[in-house]
Amino acid sequence: xxxxxxxxxxxxxxxxxxxxxxxxxxxxxxxxxxxxxxxxxxxxxxxxxxxxxxxxxxxxxxxxxxxxxxxxxxxxxxxxxxxxxxxxxxxxxxxxxxxxxxxxxxxxxxxxxxxxxxxxxxxxxxxxxxxxxxxxxxxxxxxxxxxxxxxxxxxxxxxxxxxxxxxxxxxxxxxxxxxxxxxxxxxxxxxxxxxxxxxxxxxxxxxxxxxxxxxxxxxxxxxxxxxxxxxxxxxxxxxxxxxxxxxxxxxxxxx
Amino acid sequence: xxxxxxxxxxxxxxxxxxxxxxxxxxxxxxxxxxxxxxxxxxxxxxxxxxxxxxxxxxxxxxxxxxxxxxxxxxxxxxxxxxxxxxxxxxxxxxxxxxxxxxxxxxxxxxxxxxxxxxxxxxxxxxxxxxxxxxxxxxxxxxxxxxxxxxxxxxxxxxxxxxxxxxxxxxxxxxxxxxxxxxxxxxxxxxxxxxxxxxxxxxxxxxxxxxxxxxxxxxxxxxxxxxxxxxxxxxxxxxxxxxxxxxxxxxxxxxxxxxxxxxxxxxxxxxxxxxxx
Numbered sequence: 001x002x003x004x005x006x007x008x009x010x011x012x013x014x015x016x017x018x019x020x021x022x023x024x025x026x027x028x029x030x031x032x033x034x035x036x037x038x039x040x041x042x043x044x045x046x047x048x049x050x051x052x053x054x055x056x057x058x059x060x061x062x063x064x065x066x067x068x069x070x071x072x073x074x075x076x077x078x079x080x081x082x083x084x085x086x087x088x089x090x091x092x093x094x095x096x097x098x099x100x101x102x103x104x105x106x107x108x109x110x111x112x113x114x115x116x117x118x119x120x121x122x123x124x125x126x127x128x129x130x131x132x133x134x135x136x137x138x139x140x141x142x143x144x145x146x147x148x149x150x151x152x153x154x155x156x157x158x159x160x161x162x163x164x165x166x167x168x169x170x171x172x173x174x175x176x177x178x179x180x181x182x183x184x185x186x187x188x189x190x191x192x193x194x195x196x197x198x199x200x201x202x203x204x205x206x207x208x209x210x211x212x213x214x215x216x217x218x219x220x221x222x223x224x225x226x227x228x229x230x231x232x233x234x235x236x237x238x239x240x241x242x243x244x245x246x247x248x249x250x251x252x253x254x255x
Numbered sequence: 256x257x258x259x260x261x262x263x264x265x266x267x268x269x270x271x272x273x274x275x276x277x278x279x280x281x282x283x284x285x286x287x288x289x290x291x292x293x294x295x296x297x298x299x300x301x302x303x304x305x306x307x308x309x310x311x312x313x314x315x316x317x318x319x320x321x322x323x324x325x326x327x328x329x330x331x332x333x334x335x336x337x338x339x340x341x342x343x344x345x346x347x348x349x350x351x352x353x354x355x356x357x358x359x360x361x362x363x364x365x366x367x368x369x370x371x372x373x374x375x376x377x378x379x380x381x382x383x384x385x386x387x388x389x390x391x392x393x394x395x396x397x398x399x400x401x402x403x404x405x406x407x408x409x410x411x412x413x414x415x416x417x418x419x420x421x422x423x424x425x426x427x428x429x430x431x432x433x434x435x436x437x438x439x440x441x442x443x444x445x446x447x448x449x450x451x452x453x454x455x456x457x458x459x460x461x462x463x464x465x466x467x468x469x470x471x472x473x474x475x476x477x478x479x480x481x482x483x484x485x486x487x488x489x490x491x492x493x494x495x496x497x498x499x500x501x502x503x504x505x506x507x508x509x510x511x512x513x514x515x516x517x518x519x520x521x522x523x524x525x526x527x528x529x530x531x
Binding site: 059 | 256427429430434435436441445449450524525526529
C-alpha cells in the first residue's frame with residue numbers, strides 16, 4: 001500500500017471574499033507549495049491566516065479566485081480526497097458504525113466488503129465496543145476517532161485534516177496524534193494537516209509551511225529533521241524538537 | 256419483568272443514602288401526580304352533591320361516568336369516535352406528507368424560499384375556521400371537506416417547522432456529504448431528512464393540537480357523526496352529562512395522540528436525548 005498517495009502542486013493560489021458591504025477581503029494571496037507523494041505536510045499559522053481556506057479549496061468545498069491547484073492522483077486508491085474536519089462533523093443521527101461507513105456508501109462495494117472495512121477501522125481506532133453508540137454518548141476524543149476512521153475507511157489518496165484535535169485536552173491530543181501517525185505509517189497517504197499548534201506541527205510533519213495573516217501568505221517552508229517512527233512523548237525531551245519549535249516561533253513573531 | 260424489579264430493589268437496598276433519598280422522592284412525586292386529578296374529581300363530586308356547584312352546568316362526575324357507560328355500551332360512542340379518528344388520521348396525513356416534502360425542498364433552495372415563503376406567510380395567519388365555509392362550498396358537506404380543512408391547518412405548521420429544521424442543520428454536515436461524494440438519494444435520506452427530523456416532530460406535535468381544534472369546529476358546523484357532533488347536539492337538547500362525555504373523550508383523544516407522537520419520535524429520532 002506504500003506510495004499510493006497523490007502529489008499536490010499549488011501555484012500562486014489566491015482567494016478573495018466579498019463582505020456583506022461588498023468590500024473585497026484578501027483571505028489568501030500568492031500561496032505556492034507542493035506536497036510530495038506520501039508526505040505528511042503541515043500548514044501552521046495563527047487563526048485568520050487563511051490556512052483553512054487553502055484546505056477547503058483543495059477539498060473542492062471552496063472556489064479559488066486566482067492561481068492553480070493541481071492534485072496528481074496515482075490512481076491506486078479508491079477515493080480521491082477525504083477530509084477530517086475541525087470539530088463536530090460526525091453525524092449525530094448515525095451510530096458510530098454507520099458514521100464510519102458513510103464515505104463508503106458512494107463506492108461500489110459488496111455489503112460484506114464494506115462491513116469488513118468498517119470493522120477493521122473500528123478496531124484501529126479502538127471503538128469496536130461502541131459500534132452501536134450514538135455520538136452524543138461519546139467523548140470529544142472518541143468523536144474525532146470516528147471522524148478519522150471515516151476518512152481512512154474510504155482509502156483516499158489525499159487526507160486533508162483541518163485542526164482535527166484543536167478542541168481536545170492535551171493528553172487526549174497526544175494519544176490521538178500517536179494513533180494518527182500509526183495508521184498513517186501503515187497506509188502512507190499524502191496528508192495536508194492544518195494546525196495553529198507549533199509543537200503539534202513539529203511532532204507530526206515531514207515539512208511545515210508557516211503562514212502569516214492579512215493577507216494569508218506562506219512565509220517559509222521548513223523540513224522537520226526528526227526520524228520516524230516517532231515517540232511523541234519522548235520527542236519533546238529532545239533538543240532538536242525544541243530548536244524546531246523555536247525557529248517557527250521566530251518566523252511567526254516577525255510577521 | 257419481575258427479575259428486573261428484583262434486581263432494582265436489591266441494588267437500591269445497597270445504594271447510598273443520597274441515592275435512596277432520590278428514589279423515594281421520585282416515588283412520592285409519581286404518587287402525587289397520580290392522585291391530584293382524583294382529588295379534584297372527589298372535590299367536584301362533593302361540591303355537586305352539596306349543591307355548591309350548579310348541577311345544571313356541572314353534573315357530578317359519577318353521573319358523567321354512568322352516562323359514559325351507557326353511551327359506550329350502546330356502541331354509539333364508538334361510532335362517533337371512529338368517525339373523528341378517521342378524519343384526524345386522513346386529514347393529518349394529507350397535510351403532513353406534502354408539508355414535509357415541500358419543507359425539505361424550501362430548506363435547501365434559497366430561490367424557492369424567496370418565491371414561496373411570502374405566499375406561506377400571507378396565508379398562514381388566516382384562521383382556519385374562517386375558510387371553513389369556503390372549503391364546504393368547494394368540497395361539499397361530506398368527509399372530504401373535513402379532511403381538507405384539517406390538512407390545511409396541519410400543512411402550514413409542518414412546512415414552516417420542516418424548513419426551519421433544514422436551515423438549522425450545521426453546514427459542516429453538508430460539507431462532509433460533498434467531500435465524500437454522497438449520492439443525491441443519500442444526501443436527502445441520510446443527511447437532510449434526519450437532520451431536520453427533530454424540528455419536523457416539533458411541527459407535527461403542534462399540528463396535532465391544531466388538528467383537534469379544527470376537527471371539532473368542522474364537526475360543529477356540518478356533520479352527522481363525530482365527537483364534535485356529540486358535544487354540539489348535547490348542547491342543543493341540554494343533555495349536559497353527554498356534553499361532558501364528549502369533552503372527556505376529546506381530552507383523552509388528544510392525550511393519546513400526543514403520547515403516540517412522543518413514542519414515534521423516540522423510535523425515529525433515537526439520537527435525541529429525551530428529557531422526562
